[in-house]
Amino acid sequence: MQLIQSNIAQDLIHEGLAHGADFVEVYVERTQNEALVFTNSRAEDTQSGTIFGIGIRLIHGHQALYGYTNSTEREELLRITRLLAARIGKTGAAPAPLNFERQAYPKIPVLPDRDVDAKYKLSFLKNIDTILRQDARTSQVVLNFIKKKQLVEVYNSDGIFATEERPYIRLAHQLVMKDGGLQSQAFFGPGAIGGWEFMEKLDTRENCENLLRQATTTLYAAPCPAGKMPVVIDNAFGGVIFHEACGHLLETTSVEKKASVFWDKMGEQIAHRSLSAVDDGTISGEWGSLSIDDEGMPTQKTKLIENGILRNFIADRLGEIKTGHKRTGSARRQSYKFAPASRMRNTFIERGPHEFSELIASVPSGLYAKKMGGGSVDPSTGQFNFSVQEAYLIKDGKITTPVKGATLIGTGPEVMTKISMVGKDLALMAGMCGSVSGSIPTTVGQPPIKVDEILVGGEA
Amino acid sequence: MKKILERVIAEVIDHKAEGDLILSTAKSLKLSSQRGAVSEYKISSSQILGVRVIKDDRVGIAYTEATDDESLRFMIKKALQNSEITEPNPDERLLKLSGDLLDDVSYDEAPVDIALKTRKAIELETRVRELDPRVVAVPYNSFNENEYHSLYLSSRGRFTSYSDKSYSITSSALLDDNGKKANFYDFHLAHRFKDLKWDKVTQTALLHAKNLLGETTLPTGRYHVRFTPDCLKSLFDCFGNFYSAKCAIDKVNPWADQLGQVVAAPDLTITDDPNPGGCFRHSRFDDEGVEKKALTLVKDGVLSSLIHTSVTAKKLGTQTTGHASRGPTTSMNVSGTHYVIQGKNHRPLPDRYLQVIQMDGLYSGANRVSGTFSVAVKGYLWENGERKLTFGNVTLSGNFLELLRNVEVAGEKLEASTDESFFSVPLIFGGLSIAGA
Numbered sequence: 001m002q003l004i005q006s007n008i009a010q011d012l013i014h015e016g017l018a019h020g021a022d023f024v025e026v027y028v029e030r031t032q033n034e035a036l037v038f039t040n041s042r043a044e045d046t047q048s049g050t051i052f053g054i055g056i057r058l059i060h061g062h063q064a065l066y067g068y069t070n071s072t073e074r075e076e077l078l079r080i081t082r083l084l085a086a087r088i089g090k091t092g093a094a095p096a097p098l099n100f101e102r103q104a105y106p107k108i109p110v111l112p113d114r115d116v117d118a119k120y121k122l123s124f125l126k127n128i129d130t131i132l133r134q135d136a137r138t139s140q141v142v143l144n145f146i147k148k149k150q151l152v153e154v155y156n157s158d159g160i161f162a163t164e165e166r167p168y169i170r171l172a173h174q175l176v177m178k179d180g181g182l183q184s185q186a187f188f189g190p191g192a193i194g195g196w197e198f199m200e201k202l203d204t205r206e207n208c209e210n211l212l213r214q215a216t217t218t219l220y221a222a223p224c225p226a227g228k229m230p231v232v233i234d235n236a237f238g239g240v241i242f243h244e245a246c247g248h249l250l251e252t253t254s255v256e257k258k259a260s261v262f263w264d265k266m267g268e269q270i271a272h273r274s275l276s277a278v279d280d281g282t283i284s285g286e287w288g289s290l291s292i293d294d295e296g297m298p299t300q301k302t303k304l305i306e307n308g309i310l311r312n313f314i315a316d317r318l319g320e321i322k323t324g325h326k327r328t329g330s331a332r333r334q335s336y337k338f339a340p341a342s343r344m345r346n347t348f349i350e351r352g353p354h355e356f357s358e359l360i361a362s363v364p365s366g367l368y369a370k371k372m373g374g375g376s377v378d379p380s381t382g383q384f385n386f387s388v389q390e391a392y393l394i395k396d397g398k399i400t401t402p403v404k405g406a407t408l409i410g411t412g413p414e415v416m417t418k419i420s421m422v423g424k425d426l427a428l429m430a431g432m433c434g435s436v437s438g439s440i441p442t443t444v445g446q447p448p449i450k451v452d453e454i455l456v457g458g459e460a
Numbered sequence: 461m462k463k464i465l466e467r468v469i470a471e472v473i474d475h476k477a478e479g480d481l482i483l484s485t486a487k488s489l490k491l492s493s494q495r496g497a498v499s500e501y502k503i504s505s506s507q508i509l510g511v512r513v514i515k516d517d518r519v520g521i522a523y524t525e526a527t528d529d530e531s532l533r534f535m536i537k538k539a540l541q542n543s544e545i546t547e548p549n550p551d552e553r554l555l556k557l558s559g560d561l562l563d564d565v566s567y568d569e570a571p572v573d574i575a576l577k578t579r580k581a582i583e584l585e586t587r588v589r590e591l592d593p594r595v596v597a598v599p600y601n602s603f604n605e606n607e608y609h610s611l612y613l614s615s616r617g618r619f620t621s622y623s624d625k626s627y628s629i630t631s632s633a634l635l636d637d638n639g640k641k642a643n644f645y646d647f648h649l650a651h652r653f654k655d656l657k658w659d660k661v662t663q664t665a666l667l668h669a670k671n672l673l674g675e676t677t678l679p680t681g682r683y684h685v686r687f688t689p690d691c692l693k694s695l696f697d698c699f700g701n702f703y704s705a706k707c708a709i710d711k712v713n714p715w716a717d718q719l720g721q722v723v724a725a726p727d728l729t730i731t732d733d734p735n736p737g738g739c740f741r742h743s744r745f746d747d748e749g750v751e752k753k754a755l756t757l758v759k760d761g762v763l764s765s766l767i768h769t770s771v772t773a774k775k776l777g778t779q780t781t782g783h784a785s786r787g788p789t790t791s792m793n794v795s796g797t798h799y800v801i802q803g804k805n806h807r808p809l810p811d812r813y814l815q816v817i818q819m820d821g822l823y824s825g826a827n828r829v830s831g832t833f834s835v836a837v838k839g840y841l842w843e844n845g846e847r848k849l850t851f852g853n854v855t856l857s858g859n860f861l862e863l864l865r866n867v868e869v870a871g872e873k874l875e876a877s878t879d880e881s882f883f884s885v886p887l888i889f890g891g892l893s894i895a896g897a
Contacts, residue, residue: 036545037791039710044549045791046542049523050531053506062494067503070525080503087501118545140711176712176829183714183830226680226855226895257494259599259634261641337504374824380599380634380643385821385836385855407825407834407855407895457834457855457895 002153002163003028004054008074009155010098012056012081017095017157019085021058021065023317025156027294028054029336031148036118038125038143041133053336056081060088062322066339100155103162105298108291109284110167111194121145124199131208132175137219138212139183140176147195154296162296168441169198170287170430173207177215184404186215187373187389191287191430191441198285214371214390217402224391224403224458230366231408231451232359232394236427237372239348239444242277243433244377245384245412246270250279250304250312251330251342252319253436254379261382261413262310266325271308271416274352278303279314281329281345287430288345288443292329295340299329304347308416316342334438341437348445352422359421359450361397367406367456368392368399375408382412407457415451423448461485465613468511468532473615475540477515478554480614482747482788484508489605491581493598498578500602510788513539517548523789551774552792555748558617563744564609565651567625572653577603580658584631587662592635592670600632600645618749624741626651631661633669642672644818649740649879668817672838675852678896684813684868685856685892689875691819693882696799698826698833699860703732703757705772706794712829714861715763723763725867727803730758732767732783734797740880743797748784752797755781761865767794801884803870810868813888815840815847816856831861837894854896858889866890 009026016024030052037045054077058065065084069076125143132141150166170191177184188211192198233241246262254260262270271277281290281299290299295317303311313323316331319342331340360368368391375386388406392399428445465481472479485507492500510523513536520543524535581603589595609623632645646664650656687695701707708716715723724730734752735742745751748770756764768776769784769792785795818838826833838852871886 033789042547043545044547045519045521046545047521047523047789047791048538048542049510049535049789050525052525063498063501065501069505070507071505083503084501087498122545142710178711183827185827185829223857226857226893254599257597257599259597259643337506339500339502374821376821376824378643378820380597381641383820383836383853385825387821387825387834405832405834405857407821407836407857409821409836409853409855455853455855455895457836457857459857459893 003030003151004072004153006100006155006161008077011074012077013098013155013157014095015078015081016058016085018091020088020090021060021085023059023157025057025154025295026054027057027336028153029150031150031335034147036121036145038129038145039141041129043122051335055336055339056084057339058084058088059318059321063087064318064339068336098157098159100161101159103160103292103296105162105292108282108289108299111192111197111285114195114197116196128173128204128208131205132211135212137177137179137216138175139178142174144172146170152294154292154294156296160296162292164291166193166290167195168193169195171199173211175211175215177219179219182219184215184219186211186218189430192285193287193289194285217390218404221402221404224367224406224456226456226458228453228455230363231369231454231456232363232366232448233369233372233451234448235423235425235446236429237431237444238369238449239429239446240372240375240431241386241408241415242349242446243344243347243442243444244375244386245382245415246277247279247344247347248377248435249379249382249412250314251344252313252315252323252325253341255313256319256322259380265310268310269308270310270413271305272419273308274422275305275308275416275419276350277305277348278350279330279344279347283346286346286428286443287441290345293331294333295331297327297329297331299345302328302330314342314344316340332437332440334440338437341435343435343437343440344433344442346428346443346445348426348428349422349447349449351424351426351447354421354423356423356425356448359423359448360394360399362421362450363394364396366394368394369406369408377412384412385409403458405458409455409457415454418452418454419449420452421450461611462613462619464527465611468536469613469615471533471536472511472513475515475536477513477540478615479511479513480554480612482510482786483611484788485609487607491578491603493582493585493601496582496586498582508788509535511535511539513543514552514554515540515543517550518543518546519549519552520544520546521791552771554614554616555750555770556616557614557749561620561745561749561751564621564623567651569652583658584629584662588631588633588666591662591666592633594635594637595633596636597634598632599634599643600630602630604628612747612749614749620745620749627653627656629656629658629661631665633666635669635673637673640673642669642675644668644672647878671850672852675838675850677853678841678851678894680895680897682891683894684810684888684890685816686813686886686888687816689877689882689884691816692884692887693877694819694822695860696882698822699828699831700796701828702860703767703796704794705766705768705776708766709772709775714829714831718763719766721763722761724758724761724864725803726761727805727870728758728761728864728867729756729802731756731800731802732796732798733800736798736800736883738876738880738883739798746782746784747786748780750780750782750784752782767796769794799882800874801887802874803867803885804872805870807869810888812841812843814851814894815842831859833858833860854894857893857895863889
């Protein structure tokens with residue numbers, strides 16, 4: 001079943017083109033959300049709901065005109081289209097009637113979208129809660145389960161009609177520990193594009209043990225010393241450093257405004273020669289995967305950096321118009337309330353030649369960041385900051401005492417040239433990325449890497 | 461719109477449940493500029509309706525963006541189904557409140573022509589470029605016009621209506637001076653178009669960006685620190701769980717058992733005030749339909765109250781403070797209105813202190829349970845009353861619990877955050893840790 005009638009989409013596109021738009025796109029979305037919060041050892045909160053709306057975009061030259069509404073009424077949609085078209089201020093030749101051709105594309109395999117009943121979900125969450133509370137120091141467990149099914153339809157004036165159903169599932173675990181006056185937290189948030197099968201594949205006991213280890217370690221850790229030092233960043237969520245310090249700077253959203261330090265560096269060495277990285281929307285089951293992007297283009301695997309040389313930007317339609325760099329199937333948005341923008345999908349540093357032990361052994365005195373927290377970047381200057389959730393000092397090539405309160409700061413271009421060793425053990429991790437087109441599921445990842453020098457914020 | 465709410469409430473009652481509804485509608489316009497022309501023009505109209513049903517002491521929430529009969533019935537059905545999953549919570553009941561509370565402010569203003577809005581929006585970019593040849597981009601610039609309306613109706617008969625209209629403008633300056641880059645942005649809010657301070661945002665963005673071009677690192681060590689009101693607001697917002705009764709119940713509030721105890725410097729008083737002088741928009745009632753009043757949270761350094769909903773108040777044996785917060789898609793929580801930080805002492809300004817004008821990474825770098833934080837900061841070093849240098853590329857670390865106890869100097873005159881939602885006398889905190897060179 002289509003979310004709106006094709007002839008309404010045709011009328012809107014016709015109206016936009018007749019008023020001089022170069023390109024018209026209609027994006028229709030219906031998302032069913034489900035959320036369950038399990039805390040204080042009980043199901044405290046359940047919500048469900050349906051998001052539905054239509055976004056209409058006209059492009060004229062370098063100008064993007066965007067409007068959205070919840071209404072499916074033809075007249076209301078035409079009114080919005082005319083309001084947008086009035087900004088162009090001219091009338092073009094009436095275009096020929098448009099016949100949509102359904103976009104053919106390879107479907108990225110997703111895990112089966114099997115659902116289970118509420119009682120089963122509750123027993124699953126209760127089990128995690130019970131394991132985590134076996135440690136007497138656990139003072140709180142918050143399990144946030146979300147499931148959503150996003151159905152999108154894209155019609156555009158190229159005659160494309162593309163549609164995709166995207167099932168998402170995620171379970172965020174938060175553990176709080178207390179011992180006397182000491183308190184610590186640990187977080188783990190696996191997610192996938194798929195259904196309940198993903199939850200069944202999680203190794204609950206191992207995940208709980210990791211959370212307990214992380215919280216316990218941080219609980220008694222000494223404050224992290226401050227200063228510039230070599231840092232070994234472990235795999236999986238360690239990839240957030242590449243996401244923030246480099247990935248955002250390669251999005252044409254920043255490049256087109258020259259608000260990225262890499263805007264004129266195509267083909268140049270921007271990173272250490274040991275580093276290659278991709279943005280890949282085609283990985284089966286990964287949280288940031290898509291079959292089509294939110295402009296209806298089949299997604300792809302995009303080589304960003306090859307042996308340190310910049311090979312591609314992450315581009316959407318408007319980015320291509322403004323920069324000349326080809327679209328990469330990377331146009332994404334949180335919902336119909338946002339115009340699409342060039343955004344990352346599953347972005348990671350590729351495998352290198354080194355064993356983890358070699359990375360650690362190469363550091364006489366430094367920091368091992370086992371688990372990264374979040375961070376942010378200003379693409380225009382490349383300046384970034386990250387928190388470290390679990391960290392240890394390295395002395396004489398060996399991991400020694402745990403430390404807490406570490407922050408890493410620097411600039412993207414600088415740190416990319418200082419990643420001198422890349423390990424073999426690649427791992428990915430789900431996260432949420434916020435930017436101009438809202439908050440979207442993205443995957444970060446990397447093998448363990450060694451950064452020769454970075455400023456570590458801690459206690460002076 | 462009220463009729464839709466009444467129809468849904470009637471159906472909730474038919475299911476032998478009680479409940480309340482929130483309907484939010486919004487309209488907006490956004491204009492951004494690039495290279496002297498409009499690059500983005502965005503208009504929107506949207507609505508969302510959320511229902512909370514309470515049946516057999518169990519709560520369920522559901523929402524919809526469509527208001528046709530079928531969608532409304534489906535929403536109620538889902539809310540009832542959701543309520544069957546949750547554990548009974550006898551503390552969550554509708555308050556016995558009825559009658560109407562209206563807070564629909566109308567701002568007297570003649571319609572503003574779109575051509576004028578467009579011209580002024582473009583100037584948010586072009587003026588910055590004209591002011592300094594080193595400006596290579598104005599990455600953040602926009603004009604926004606927003607109208608918002610929220611209706612609330614409970615099955616007990618409480619009806620509230622809140623509406624507001626606002627404008628916001630943002631500008632920034634990305635400077636490049638022989639390869640050295642600096643970026644800063646500023647914004648302004650107003651209820652009327654004519655009150656927007658266009659020059660203030662362009663000039664402030666450029667001024668700080670120019671200063672940041674000369675930024676240098678600082679030696680690692682301990683410093684006295686003064687935050688701008690915007691940065692101080694960010695800190696107080698980040699650790700807002702310290703005042704939250706909900707967080708106390710959830711065991712993620714380190715002040716949970718500190719009522720009547722000293723938690724801050726003795727000359728510090730912190731109030732949550734729904735209507736302080738100079739605030740951008742007052743707030744008359746909360747999302748349970750309770751009228752709001754000013755509440756002293758910390759009096760002369762002693763914790764005197766947490767903020768409550770009726771649910772947290774019942775659980776902890778007290779009265780609601782009118783701080784229930786719920787949107788159409790979310791469950792009941794607590795949230796503050798405007799923090800007002802007051803206090804004074806007669807200590808002189810230290811000879812040397814840092815003024816922090818920008819903090820990055822606070823939410824990822826903060827532990828909201830232990831109070832520790834570590835953030836990237838930029839700002840100015842002051843010595844003997846003179847601004848000596850601009851610093852950057854350093855991190856600031858501390859603990860919010862200790863920060864509030866280590867107020868070295870508290871001035872007299874309240875200063876407002878840029879969005880006029882937070883007010884504080886100037887405060888200088890002692891002994892914060894800076895990591896730099």
